[in-house]
Amino acid sequence: MTDALNVDHITKVFGGLTAVDDVSLHVGEKELVALTAPKIVAAGVSQVPEGRRIFAGMTVKENLQLGAYLRKYKDGVEKDMEAMFKRFPILKERQKQDAATLSGGEQQMLAMARALVARPKLLLLDEPSMGLAPIYIQEIFDIIKSINKEGMTVLLIEQNARQALSIANRGYVLASGEVKMTGSGQDLLNDPAVQKAYLGG
Structure with missing residues (x-):
């Protein structure tokens, strides 16, 4: 392995x-x-858990878009964001909401979704x-x-x-x-x- x-x-x-x-x-x-x-x-x-470092003052959707910021190929980003909304339905409901107004659990879901949009090889959850x-x-x-x-x-x-x-x-x-x-x-x-x-x- x-x-x-x-x-x-x-x-x-x-x-x-x-x-x-x-x-x-x-x-x-x-x-x-x-x-x-x-x-x-x-x-x-x-x-402070890495997963809680959401960007206040930005919407849920903008936070997700930042997760894909360093992706070399931008095609597929919208598809991946939709996949995150399917995995975390509450984020879809709140995509236009300021991320700072989410509950702790919702912020954790947003941080995980943002990390996954980056298509990592290793996901570190602290x-x-x-x-x-x-x-x-x-x-x-x-x-x-x-x-x-x-x-x-x-x-x-x-x-x-x-x-x-x-x-x-x-x-x-x-x-x-x-x-x-x-x-x-x-x-x-x-x-x-x-x-x-x-x-x-």
Whole structure:
């Protein structure tokens, strides 16, 4: 299997706190890999999720158009935007609305749609469930799963370990900035140590 992403021995320190310590991981083409890292969030390291960086003052449709800005060939952009409206019907309803007025879940859907319009080879989702109302969380994970089943390679960084591992082909469990466990999503989900530490089991 060809790797879409390879990370070798990465260390990142934020003001004396080691968030990532000598981490190596890989994401194969068409895989959905989960990286569950609740200890980093609990230690005070937080990041505004990439998925929430919508452009306020611009409509939903304009945000989607920006997703295709760097596409070399512009033919097919309208078709892809229509496909996003089909996948995310609420965005079609609100396409003329200022993106800043969307709910958190709707903003997450817009950010995902905007990323997909760019036709990426690898979709990186950073904490897509963070701050979402429960009504949206399952919907977002169902969408991620379907995107992957259609052939998109996904690296999902998510502290909701149960949800992430339930849809992942493989997972990495980070603790204190280090990879503590790796395995198939189902194996990690069923592992007693993972259940005790991350799933409240």
